[in-house]
Amino acid sequence: MGTVHHLDDHRPTPPGTTDPVDLTKVPAPRRARSRVRRTRRALRWAVTHERTRAGARAAVRHSLYVVGGAGVVARRTWQGRTVAVHHQMRAAAVAAGNQELAAEWQEKADRFRSDRHRRRMELISGVPQMAKSATIGVAGTEGALLLLGACMAVHDGDVRDVIVPTLVAIDAVRALCWFVSVAWGPALALALLAGLSHLWRAGQQQQTAPAWARPAANAADDVPVTPSVVVKALSDLGISSLRKAIKEMADGAAGMLGPITLAGCGVEVDVTLPSGVSTEEVLGKRRKLAENLNRHEHELHMTLPPAPRTVRMWIADSGALDQPIGPSPLVTDPDATADMRRGRAPWGVDLRGDAVLVSLWQKHMLITGLSNQGKTASLRALALWLALDARVEFRIADLKGVGDWQMFDGIATVLIQGPTDDHVIEATEMIEDGVTEMAKRITVMRELTAKGWSQDKILADPRFNPLVLVVDEAQVAYGSGAQETFVTEKGTVRKGAPFGGSKADSRYFQAVKKIHDQGRAVNVTTWEGTQDPTNENLPKRSREGNHIRASLVLGTESQARMAVGDSAVDAGAAPHKLRQGLDKGTLVVAGDGVKLAPGQPSVTARTHYIGPEDAEAIAERAKALRAGVKTSAGPQSALREVDHLADVAAVLGSEERMKSDEVRQHLAQRWPQVYKSWSASDLVQALKPFGAEPRKYNGNQMISRARLFAAIESRADETENAG
Numbered sequence: 001m002g003t004v005h006h007l008d009d010h011r012p013t014p015p016g017t018t019d020p021v022d023l024t025k026v027p028a029p030r031r032a033r034s035r036v037r038r039t040r041r042a043l044r045w046a047v048t049h050e051r052t053r054a055g056a057r058a059a060v061r062h063s064l065y066v067v068g069g070a071g072v073v074a075r076r077t078w079q080g081r082t083v084a085v086h087h088q089m090r091a092a093a094v095a096a097g098n099q100e101l102a103a104e105w106q107e108k109a110d111r112f113r114s115d116r117h118r119r120r121m122e123l124i125s126g127v128p129q130m131a132k133s134a135t136i137g138v139a140g141t142e143g144a145l146l147l148l149g150a151c152m153a154v155h156d157g158d159v160r161d162v163i164v165p166t167l168v169a170i171d172a173v174r175a176l177c178w179f180v181s182v183a184w185g186p187a188l189a190l191a192l193l194a195g196l197s198h199l200w201r202a203g204q205q206q207q208t209a210p211a212w213a214r215p216a217a218n219a220a221d222d223v224p225v226t227p228s229v230v231v232k233a234l235s236d237l238g239i240s241s242l243r244k245a246i247k248e249m250a251d252g253a254a255g256m257l258g259p260i261t262l263a264g265c266g267v268e269v270d271v272t273l274p275s276g277v278s279t280e281e282v283l284g285k286r287r288k289l290a291e292n293l294n295r296h297e298h299e300l301h302m303t304l305p306p307a308p309r310t311v312r313m314w315i316a317d318s319g320a321l322d323q324p325i326g327p328s329p330l331v332t333d334p335d336a337t338a339d340m341r342r343g344r345a346p347w348g349v350d351l352r353g354d355a356v357l358v359s360l361w362q363k364h365m366l367i368t369g370l371s372n373q374g375k376t377a378s379l380r381a382l383a384l385w386l387a388l389d390a391r392v393e394f395r396i397a398d399l400k401g402v403g404d405w406q407m408f409d410g411i412a413t414v415l416i417q418g419p420t421d422d423h424v425i426e427a428t429e430m431i432e433d434g435v436t437e438m439a440k441r442i443t444v445m446r447e448l449t450a451k452g453w454s455q456d457k458i459l460a461d462p463r464f465n466p467l468v469l470v471v472d473e474a475q476v477a478y479g480s481g482a483q484e485t486f487v488t489e490k491g492t493v494r495k496g497a498p499f500g501g502s503k504a505d506s507r508y509f510q511a512v513k514k515i516h517d518q519g520r521a522v523n524v525t526t527w528e529g530t531q532d533p534t535n536e537n538l539p540k541r542s543r544e545g546n547h548i549r550a551s552l553v554l555g556t557e558s559q560a561r562m563a564v565g566d567s568a569v570d571a572g573a574a575p576h577k578l579r580q581g582l583d584k585g586t587l588v589v590a591g592d593g594v595k596l597a598p599g600q601p602s603v604t605a606r607t608h609y610i611g612p613e614d615a616e617a618i619a620e621r622a623k624a625l626r627a628g629v630k631t632s633a634g635p636q637s638a639l640r641e642v643d644h645l646a647d648v649a650a651v652l653g654s655e656e657r658m659k660s661d662e663v664r665q666h667l668a669q670r671w672p673q674v675y676k677s678w679s680a681s682d683l684v685q686a687l688k689p690f691g692a693e694p695r696k697y698n699g700n701q702m703i704s705r706a707r708l709f710a711a712i713e714s715r716a717d718e719t720e721n722a723g
């Protein structure tokens with residue numbers, strides 16, 4: 001039974017595949033049945049095989065191109081000889097309410113008719129004339145031949161020569177007829193071929209084959225955006241009030257649309273909605289509208305222009321957004337320069353293909369997006385441009401630390417690279433130093449203003465050179481639990497405020513907030529790059545303090561609201577509609593900094609990608625302009641009075657014991673200027689005088705928190721007694 005079950009199996013099996021049954025041992029009728037089934041299976045396999053289907057589709061497609069092409073050619077011929085097109089155009093003009101145009105088409109139709117009549121009359125009256133001309137022509141030629149023959153007869157003295165030229169002419173005509181009879185077949189075949197190819201081309205251009213027979217790539221070919229296509233797409237949107245209103249409009253709803261204008265690699269059109277339909281309803285149906293227009297969702301962008309009840313649609317040419325944009329001008333122009341105050345950084349191109357230029361002067365900035373979509377690259381592209389302005393000081397904390405910002409070694413005065421709590425602590429101190437600098441500048445500015453200096457003069461003073469504090473992967477700081485541990489004067493160990501985190505007591509958050517509040521006017525700004533925003537890893541107060549808010553693709557609309565703000569999203573900004581992976585480097589930019597048309601909430605910028613090698617080359621040019629910036633691997637406040645016991649206590653945190661090597665590593669990461677070169681014995685030597693040196697515990701050299709704090713307390717006692 002098992003065998004029978006196998007034979008009835010309906011899965012297609014390639015021909016030639018043998019059954020596991022030995023047919024010689026099977027009775028004859030069963031053998032015949034089995035053979036029939038096998039043949040059936042082979043046939044089914046052949047019929048259902050993809051190649052067979054593709055071949056059949058191609059045969060149908062090309063045949064129907066020829067058939068459809070014949071229809072197209074016939075229609076064109078008919079239209080060329082009649083006033084059908086004139087009537088169509090006149091009807092369209094009447095529908096659009098354009099009476100002037102309608103009259104013009106009517107006039108053209110009348111002119112066409114009278115011309116056609118004239119041509120026909122000329123043809124009729126020309127036929128007897130042509131017959132007469134032909135008779136005269138033949139008689140004239142024969143006369144000339146006889147005259148030639150007579151001359152020959154006189155010359156040769158032979159009367160028979162009179163008809164020799166006529167006989168030669170008859171022979172020539174006969175040879176011509178013979179040639180035509182031989183060449184006729186091939187010529188006819190060639191003409192037929194040319195005709196078929198003409199019909200095929202006409203059919204193919206008009207896509208006369210059914211969609212299922214056309215190759216997949218052609219299925220959604222670049223359908224042009226015409227008023228009727230837009231109106232139909234809107235009517236089929238599933239908004240009944242819109243559909244009804246369109247149906248009732250006398251002019252085929254053409255009055256809803258503004259002119260369809262070319263705009264970069266697409267077209268733009270304003271749609272004024274009928275009353276009763278809200279712009280929000282249409283914005284919410286972006287995907288369906290795009291599909292009705294034969295586009296992908298990302299190929300339709302909608303915004304709300306200032307005119308009421310109007311939606312501005314930008315519709316890309318199919319596939320145009322997948323074409324790469326050119327390299328950055330920073331890469332192609334080795335002489336590019338920058339001026340933070342007056343210049344604009346070349347960031348990329350907008351959807352129309354126009355350059356997106358960003359003003360960075362006195363702007364706090366936030367760039368966010370999902371992981372690996374080009375956040376660092378786009379942030380770095382701006383920093384590379386700005387690095388060409390030697391007045392600008394950079395302090396950079398890259399809290400991923402895989403070398404994305406390494407080329408700023410020699411440009412930035414601080415370059416922190418790494419993801420640990422220690423790096424968060426350094427980044428926090430770097431921003432706090434920025435706050436100190438800001439406060440100093442505010443005081444100086446007040447004094448200079450009191451002396452009568454103008455704002456321009458103050459900002460041109462070197463004490464106000466722009467200071468840009470960059471924190472890439474800032475979510476690491478907002479998510480860090482690192483907390484300060486300190487020893488009071490009495491030797492008691494206390495926990496201080498957390499360095500990172502998103503709560504009000506987070507030192508990092510507080511410092512960023514202070515700079516957002518007051519830094520702009522004194523040229524101290526922050527740029528944060530952060531991943532996958534949430535309320536936890538990017539507090540509201542922090543994201544809203546930025547002047548430029550840019551976002552790569554995000555997962556949800558609520559994230560888009562966090563990234564670029566509610567008003568921008570309400571007006572159509574949609575980073576959550578970008579495609580993860582495919583739209584790398586494409587940013588929705590809101591806020592100041594980029595030029596926006598009135599009422600436009602954001603611009604979608606496809607940024608130029610500057611890869612690591614090009615970035616390195618641009619950085620080298622920037623270094624040449626700056627001559628000898630010394631980059632420190634930690635905040636400048638790291639130049640502090642060194643207290644080894646307190647440093648080790650800070651590293652230990654709440655751990656009871658820690659391996660001596662681990663302590664050394666943390667020390668070196670946190671204060672590399674002091675501890676990077678330390679050996680194990682240096683650490684022992686530093687702690688031994690206080691009795692806190694590492695001891696063996698469970699086979700490892702460990703530093704004990706209890707002994708360390710005992711040492712700190714006794715040192716405090718000694719100091720007190722000595723005082």
Ligand SMILES: Nc1ncnc2c1ncn2[C@@H]1O[C@H](COP(=O)(O)OP(=O)(O)OP(=O)(O)O)[C@@H](O)[C@H]1O
Nearest residue numbers: 370371372373374375376377378584585607608609
């Ligand atoms: N403008 C761009 N155009 C095309 N591809 C880009 C662009 N920017 C970045 N990419 C590609 O995306 C990759 C990731 O870029 P990048 O490291 O800047 O992403 P990220 O968002 O910072 O990643 P992470 O998740 O590590 O924070 C790059 O290696 C590059 O291949």
